[in-house]
Amino acid sequence: MGLTSKLGEMGVITVRLEDAVNWARTRAMWPMLFGLACCAIEMMSTQASLYDLSRFGMELMRPSPRQSDLMIVAGRVTRKMAPVLRQLYDQMPEPKWVLSMGDCASCGGVFNNYAVVQGVDEIVPVDVYVAGCPPRPEQLIHGIMMLHERVKQEHISDWA
């Protein structure tokens, strides 16, 4: 309503293409339903009643990488899982972003050993790191909002 009254009779808004596209991208960024370990439970809490990620247009988690924009790496990535994770990343269509949730995904966390990849950034490019073991839902939401801010800064020249 506010918009129509502001625009009056014109019926047209002018905006930079960049801004319009970035706005659209941040308002419906579908995360991939991709839980690895404990952090995934907190990711589910973030989705569920109290924290309600749908406020950010993110209620729709897609189990298929081909339908998702954001990979939330929620949990420890093991050496056996690493190739699978990379394959999932490759299957996601552009534009795509990666959020590394939790200490394990960011740097190996408490598991500095033979089995755990010491940071998912060894295999996929990460946009935002969220610390915590596991991060609280508020922290995850903060990370997501930081990512949104980043996406809003993107320029046409960055779009491949």
Added chain:
Amino acid sequence: MTGIRDSAWEGDLEQLKGLVSERALTGETMVLNMGPQHPSTHGVLRLILELDGETIVNCTPDVGYLHTGIEKTFESKRYEQAVVLTDRMDYLNPLGNNLAYCLAVEKLTELDVPPRAQYLRVLLAELTRINSHLVWLGTHALDIGAMSVFLYCFREREKVLDIFEMVAGQRMMATYFRPGGLWRDVPEEFEPAVRDFLDYFPAKIDDYEKLLTENPLWRDRTQGIGYLSADDAVRLGCTGPTLRGSGVNWDIRKAIPYSSYDHFEFDVPLGQHGDVYDRYLIRIEEMRQSLRIVRQALDNLPSGPVRSNNRKYVPPPRSEIGHSMEALIHHFKLWTEGFRPPEGEVYVRVESPRGELGCFLASDGSPRPWRVHFRTPSFIHLSALPHMAKGHMIADLVGIVGSIDIVLGDCDR
């Protein structure tokens, strides 16, 4: 990047010999890969399925996608440091894992645990059980197609997490139990908060039941599915609700009571049919029984210390360090070197929400465990999965996987 991609398994039927029947090798039946990225496998489980039409002929779980090397990491941590690792194993039952490990260390060192700490341990372990069953119920219902249950369950779960945060400062990974007792006493707000929850929660369990128990769709999808006879359940090493669903009365809390469980009155619900539906009923009833235990523990909570005062193993409280030289030395020794338990091996078991969680600990007398092994219910139940899944439709598989309530962190460690 290419190195990692090259090592990926490139589905070749020859490699599947022994996992599937001869018919698959001739192409008569179809081999289908399910997971590790699948919404209904509760984490990173991979199943290699052989299908005849839509019927499952063979089902082979492939575990290890979450193998974290936790048992090995234990060997490089001192006894009191390693509590942190236990939370992260079965991440729906963090305090239960703490309990198993602490009991093992206490058995090894013959440490006493004050009664107040024992009661609080029981109380919190039962809240953890409720917590775990809530996640199970939400995701299990979601898998089978009842979306709203998930949202309700997580609403209630937040209340339990608030209690954990109040006592330990962390929502999920509380690390609240220590060898010899608890990290510290519970705060004053603890009791009213638990009482609130006790008043609030029973009506919610009824709500879940209203949504599911008599729901014809739910019954169609769960009754008669994933049958496991009592004999098979025992033979395959099943424990917990999976075993009790088949009517075998075995609950470690009753059979081999630990941490003063024998002081509490509660019933062990049993199923009759050994199917997905009965396991569902049992877990729902277990939540009610857990509430009973929590109420009793709270009503009869003894007063007194929450940590043993055996200074050989348990650090002195901060207040003593200021004026006692001996306390200072103990403190310094324990935090720089750790304690040295006697040589030996112990095995203790507790009833986790999933079944028997056993902790084996071998000590060589040094401050670090020589070997730690956990007997985890998820791993054992997963090996019973093929037995239950055979002959069912592929759509029922998610129900069966849900009904044994696996946590891959528990399975792979």
